[in-house]
Amino acid sequence: MKILTGNDLKTGAVTWWDGQDWSLHVEDAVDVGDKAEEIMGREESARRVNVPYAIDAELDGNGKVRPAHIKDRVRALGPTVRPDLTLKPTEPEALNWVI
């Protein structure tokens, strides 16, 4: 599947296109099929996202979206060396999902 990611313009936070809006959670990302360029162009002009790009992803064993490349999985969770600063500070096993 193809999903879209970028950063929030004001805060720089990593965001994912959930079909309506930009979510902080990769689990919310939706398959955009061949609509990536169209959505990114529209959303970037509206400044709802900064420097968006499309990436490959798959559904993991639990049916949750998992970006294909480790770089985007690090972006999705946070720095693996500071679990306290990730989006899931109370779930140490989340790091296994990244690596």
Added chain:
Amino acid sequence: MYKYDQYDQAMVDARVEEFRDQTRRRLDGSLAEEHFRPLRLMNGLYLQLHAYMLRVAVPYGTLNSDQMHALADIAEKYDRGYGHFTTRQNIQYNWIKLEDAPDILADLAKVEMHAIQTSGNCIRNISSDHFAGAAADELVDPRPYAEILRQWSSFHPEFSYLPRKFKICVIASDTDRAAMRLHDIGIQIVKNDAGELGAAFYVGGGMGRTPIIAPCINEFVPLDQLVTYSEACLRVYNRYGRRDNKYKARIKILVHELGKEEYTRQVEEEFAHMLEQGVEPPLAELERIKTYFQDPDFKTGLTDRADRSDPDFALWIDRNCHKHKAPGYVSATISLKPVGGIPGDASVEQMHLMANLAKEYSFDECRVTHAQNIVLPHVEIGRLHELWTKLEEAGLGTPNLDRIDDIIACPGLDYCSLANARSIPVAQKISERFAANGKADELGQLKLKISGCINACGHHHAGHIGILGVDRKGVENYQLLLGGSEAEDTSLGKITGPGFSEDGIVDAVEKAADVYLAHREDGERFLDTYRRIGMDPFKEALYG
């Protein structure tokens, strides 16, 4: 240390307001990202993996305690409670909001700091010896020369759009503590046979994709021609540097491709031309700058002995303190490398503490080292125990300078958008492994450096042991290098062979260390043994 005059302050303040306006226009949509990006980069603001990252310049690594406090305040107010000290003697914040960036720059300007020229194809922060003005072995304090070059290179219109970024280093001792020959221009202040001071110019060094050790192109440039000669070096580069190919655009490639002789000939020709034009600032300006770097009021009659009855304290003195030029003083290094810690990271509390300690014990000064530690340059030996006790209580008393657990590691894939692999977890695992197996003590000096990609911010080429993270079909993989050095015996490490997994690289480092322990002769460091026995025994142990 240097204090801004009205021009410095006015320039920095004006830049803050300019960036405030640019940011406002980006946020309201009148500036598109493609136009804003170069503007934010000129102010040290990157977009990294998790947020904006702000890189703040610490000129030649020198800070006073107010500045360190201000850095801590920024970490607390605008970031997530910590900062990361880098191999360029700077500090980076990883969680900056664009809307806060102008306020942060304004806060920095209040303590005579900024983030100008910490990115982009311009002359970057000038680096220097972290023991400058303190080391027993230096000829003079190199920082006035670094400062005059900082002033010359700040907003230099001719050098704001170079083919690539440009890094200058100034030292003034034969012992190189600043990786001088791995800079675009490395300058060593030297004395000639007549006893006059001058500058030896090493041009075209660097790490990155194509590591090269800078050759010396002029052994003695008179100090009243320092800026002119630097300008001539830059001019030739600016004219002929490979703007057509990013990977060949650094000056090292130009010097290498032209050859040292031809490059030097062109520089000398340009230099002769420029001498006629009188671009050199008057010597009086250098003298004015020097007044800011006068020795602090060192006491006399101090004890040169510390009470070594506490073995932990004695160990810390032996490993983390450096000989000072003034009797009764040492330079003390605060390790930011606790076992299993993140190299170079310091919390808000630690930064405030280091600022307080700098004020109390070191004439209001501290330094950032290229090895990502902090130095208190002028500490009375008689007060060392008091200082060490406070550091210990804050987890800052690790006695491991230049040992295998004093690892340089770049932010890597945990933070950096250019990374191929994570650096920090590898550093943590190695430091934990050697703490657990007890071999770190036996190994003595062993400099280990890790980069998360070929850009080599973690100086892997210059590590006695170097590690380079690569991407192997989407999986992190690590190459091992041996035999590098950033010191006066500068050398570039060689890759041992095929790379290793994350856990495999930790085992590989231990195997390499074991080869050294098995082969070393009296007094040899890891690097000496490697140079004597060569790569084969290491390869045999790693892959045999």
